[in-house]
Each structure stands twice: as structure tokens, then as C-alpha cells.
Amino acid sequence: MKGVKTxxxxxxxxxxxxxxxxxxxxxxxxxxxxxxxSGAGKTTFLECLAGLRKVMSGQxxxxxxxxxxxxxSCFVPTEKRHIGYVPQDHLLFPHKNVLGNxxxxxxxxxxxxxxxQGILKKVVAVLELExxxxxxxxxxxxxxxxxxxxxxxxxxxxxxxxxDEPLASLDLLxxxxxxxxxxxxxxxxxxxxxxxxxxxxxxxxxxxxxxxLENGRNVMTGSPNELFTSDSLFDVAKEHGFExxxxxxxxxxxxxxxxxxxxxxxxxxxxxxPATDALLGERVLASIGFENVLIGLDQPRGLSARNCLSAxxxxxxxxxxxxxxxxxxxxxxxxxxxEVTYDxxxxxxxxxxxxxxxxxxxxxxxxxxx
Amino acid sequence: MPTIYETVSSTLxxxxxxxxxxxVPGLTIAYLLARREFxxxxxxxxxxxxxxxxxxxxxxxxxxxxxxxxxxxxxERLGFDLDIILSWKAVVxxxxxxxxPIFVRTARVAFEEVNPRLERMGRTLGMGRQxxxxxxxxxxxxxxxxxxxLLGFTRALGEFGATxxxxxxxxxxxxxxxxALFSAQQSGNETLANQLLGVSLLVGFIAVxxxxxxxxxxxxxxxxxx
Numbered sequence: 001m002k003g004v005k006t007x008x009x010x011x012x013x014x015x016x017x018x019x020x021x022x023x024x025x026x027x028x029x030x031x032x033x034x035x036x037x038s039g040a041g042k043t044t045f046l047e048c049l050a051g052l053r054k055v056m057s058g059q060x061x062x063x064x065x066x067x068x069x070x071x072x073s074c075f076v077p078t079e080k081r082h083i084g085y086v087p088q089d090h091l092l093f094p095h096k097n098v099l100g101n102x103x104x105x106x107x108x109x110x111x112x113x114x115x116x117q118g119i120l121k122k123v124v125a126v127l128e129l130e131x132x133x134x135x136x137x138x139x140x141x142x143x144x145x146x147x148x149x150x151x152x153x154x155x156x157x158x159x160x161x162x163x164d165e166p167l168a169s170l171d172l173l174x175x176x177x178x179x180x181x182x183x184x185x186x187x188x189x190x191x192x193x194x195x196x197x198x199x200x201x202x203x204x205x206x207x208x209x210x211x212x213l214e215n216g217r218n219v220m221t222g223s224p225n226e227l228f229t230s231d232s233l234f235d236v237a238k239e240h241g242f243e244x245x246x247x248x249x250x251x252x253x254x255x256x257x258x259x260x261x262x263x264x265x266x267x268x269x270x271x272x273x274p275a276t277d278a279l280l281g282e283r284v285l286a287s288i289g290f291e292n293v294l295i296g297l298d299q300p301r302g303l304s305a306r307n308c309l310s311a312x313x314x315x316x317x318x319x320x321x322x323x324x325x326x327x328x329x330x331x332x333x334x335x336x337x338x339e340v341t342y343d344x345x346x347x348x349x350x351x352x353x354x355x356x357x358x359x360x361x362x363x364x365x366x367x368x369x370x
Numbered sequence: 371m372p373t374i375y376e377t378v379s380s381t382l383x384x385x386x387x388x389x390x391x392x393x394v395p396g397l398t399i400a401y402l403l404a405r406r407e408f409x410x411x412x413x414x415x416x417x418x419x420x421x422x423x424x425x426x427x428x429x430x431x432x433x434x435x436x437x438x439x440x441x442x443x444x445x446e447r448l449g450f451d452l453d454i455i456l457s458w459k460a461v462v463x464x465x466x467x468x469x470x471p472i473f474v475r476t477a478r479v480a481f482e483e484v485n486p487r488l489e490r491m492g493r494t495l496g497m498g499r500q501x502x503x504x505x506x507x508x509x510x511x512x513x514x515x516x517x518x519x520l521l522g523f524t525r526a527l528g529e530f531g532a533t534x535x536x537x538x539x540x541x542x543x544x545x546x547x548x549x550a551l552f553s554a555q556q557s558g559n560e561t562l563a564n565q566l567l568g569v570s571l572l573v574g575f576i577a578v579x580x581x582x583x584x585x586x587x588x589x590x591x592x593x594x595x596x
Contacts (some may be wrong), residue, residue, distance in 0.1 A: 087491070
């Protein structure tokens, strides 16, 4: 395509113990996800990108910079690659306080001609680190460590951010607190990002494109929604908590429920979700399981379920042992996916183009942030 | 006869000089043994440990052969005299060689305790190997390195066997705390022997106590962070 710049151009061949890495990827999407079960080679792949592992043969070009080309014996060492690496276990420097950790990559940022104080200020604001700056590392909670580790990587003025399972070490409650920060980073810093995760929802929220890794090989590439609802991946993805994810703005609050506007303005697209800690006007990510949505041909009456959205079926497809109905509510909102039995498809004559109603209970919606 | 003060202060001075001499090669070898894989690593490790397991007199005799007129570093081979034997330089050399193994072994453990992944994090933040060593490895290993220095220093302070063979036991010239105590005891000067014993106990206690304190602080910190 004309005008679209290739961001990632990667091909790697390497063997580390029993793991054989053999993959190629070329893409122009800014945020790339890498999905795979443990042992698939996700972290090894990141370490190769970072230059922390030597590969037998391959090329790595990121945003126009060649970091590796075994044909011309080009190998740019880790310290010269301008990467921000956030490992799963944070790895903060225990002999420095929070500010000291944030300043660890200062020399490179300055050498790269960047305004370090400006970046530091922005990072502190985006990640809300101000109250932590003087603290020592052992005074930080898990979520705070994660934020400092993200901040340290960003402050070094990277040209590529590598996130290794950014939420895996945190409990559910903390994930909801950290995920918004990751989204903010994605929006506030115009950086290419590679996120490694075994959590499909996380990748769906953060990534433009996902690469599926299996035994060191990339078996599929595509948009997260497309991949995770595909025949071969749906069961695995669902097992790892894959659901419909949608974002919206809180426009109403009461004791038990919040009103979430999916479009941000249109009153018709307001759904009820269980009460959150989010404030009015705040953006929230919510999710609902595929099996928790009902399909009606007519607008239902006399139901206790509070949410009913009018939609159009875009496709009906078979995914493993299940059948999935993809439905578009409005163009701006991601497609809803509903899991139904083949019987239901036949009885309701569900096919692409059909007008339907999506019905779900308030309590079956859970929030990923807020 | 030199006073106790003179004996003690020259012993301390020699031990300090020996510790300084040991520091740079000791740190280098300890770091290489802790962090790198190379051909002959085990041989190097064995050689650096050897003075710890040999009788100190054997090491002293080996050094004597080395610096003797017809030795590898003797006058006949070099063409000039290093003037080592029976001088204060001999004391320093004997002390350095004898304290080297304990310094290297302790420093090696200190380096090994630093999580290598933290060093790799430093590299991802743009630090070259030297900067990683200076701003991550060294500060994180610092307590262990101080302990290594103190242990090496006390070993040098108490050196006797190798010193007495290479440097002799000349009062006012090469006599150390250890050899002075030996002479006092041999000549039946109990008062002097007791005084020297007191000083030895005091210096030894301070050094080991400091090491213990550093070690306990280190393990406490590891418990908190790990």
C-alpha cells in the first residue's frame, strides 16, 4: 500500500535449548501483539528483538532502523538499539529510588537529542508517579512497581517499547488499575510497541495486529478479533478469558448501576453496567462473555435484562465446535460476537444482513478498567 | 627495639598496601570468574585459590625461590636487583599473595549474587558494559566487596608463615605483629606477648564484627526484596 510505512520487518531463525525459533513478520501496524501459550517462545522472541540473544540468521528492521542483518554481519548491540524493555518481573534497580530508576536511561535519551526533563515530566504525569518519586523500591506495591518499570523504559527515549506479559504478575484487581495506564501509554507516546501476552483480552484492547506463536513459529497473523474468533483459536482464546470488549464513557451513575455510552454521545447506545469506581465522563473498558448475549429477532418486552441493542449480522461462522454470530451495532463500535447453537441459527434463520437485537443482563457485564 | 606502636602501625600500613595491591587484579579476576565463561576458567580459579590451601611456609619458600638471585625474578635473570628479600617489600608481597584467594573468593560470591538480568536491564536502557558495571554491578555488590576487602585485610594483617620466610623477622624493618608476638613468646617476654595479643584481638574483632554486620544487613535486604 502506498503511503503506509513498514514498521516491523523481522525474520529470525535460532535455536535455544529445545526451543526452535523460526518466524517472519512484516507489518505497518504500530502496536503488535504476540500471543502464545507458555513455552511458545514469546519472551525469547522479545529478547531477540532486544538483542539480548544472538540468533543464527535473520533480519530485524524497526521503523527504518536495521538492528540485525546476518547477511551483512550487522548486529547492533542492545545498548544501541533504543528499546524500552519492561520485563514481567519489573526488575527495578534495588539500589536506586524511584526517581533514580526513572533516570537510569537518561544518558541515552539526552544523547538521542531528546529533552529528558520534558519526557520525565510527561511520564510522571501519564503514569501518576509524582507521589512515588522519593520512595525506595521495597516500599512499592506490585502495581506501583509495574508503573515505575514502564516509566523507566519510557524515560530512556526508546524507539520501540517491548512489554513482556505486562499484567501477568498482577492480580485481577490490579490489572484493572494498570490496563488504563497501558492504554494511556499507547495513546500518549507515538511509539511502536510489541506486547507479549497469553491473555487475548489484553491483546484485543491494546493491539492493532497480533502474531500467534506456536513452538517458536508464527502460525497466524491478523487483527485480534479476527484471530481469536477463528476456527483454530477460539477454544484456546476463550479458555484464557477472551470476551467481547467495548469501551464507553460513563454518562450516568447510581448506587447499583452505571450508564455507559458506547458511542460517547448517542443516547440510544447507552448500556447499563454494574456500578464502577469511575467518575462521570470517564472512559471505561467493559467486557461480556460470548455466551451471555441473547439474540432476539424482535425487540423483546417484559424481560428483566436491561440491555438491548439493535444490530445487523455481518457473518455467521463455525469456530471449532461452536457457532459464532458477528453483529455490527454501529460502525464505530467493535463487532459483538455471540455464541449460539446450530439449532438456534436454523430456527431463527440467522444469516448475514439480518436485523437482530442483542440482549444481555447488566450483571453479566464486567469492567476491565475503572 | 621498636615500640609496640611502631610494630602495629607498620603492620597496619603493610596490610593496607597489600589490600590496595590485591584490589584491582582481585576484582577483575573475581568478576571474570563470576560472569564469564572462558577457556581455562577452572585452572585460573584453582590457581587463585592455591595459597589458601598450601602451607603458608610453602608459599613463602616458593616466593623466596622466585626472588632469589638465580630465580625467575632474580638479579641474574633480570640484570638488576629488585631488592625484595628481607625488606618491607617482601612483607607486602607475601601479605598480598596470601590474602588474594580470600579476597577473590568473597568478591566472586558478591558478584554472583547480583542478578544478571538487572545488568541486562541496564543494557536495554542504553548503558554500555562499563557503565553497567559501574552503576549497577558494583553498587549492588558493594557490601560483599567491602566484606571481601576486610577479610583480605585481616588475612594480610595476620600473615606469618610466608612473610617470615621471604621477609624474615627483623625488628624495626620487617617485623610484623605476628612475628613480633612469635619472638616475644620465644624469648619469654610475656608482658610484650600479652600486649601484642590484646592488640591482635582488638583489630581482629573490629574487622570481623564489621563484616558480620555488613553480611546481616545484606541478607536482611534480600529477605525484604525477594
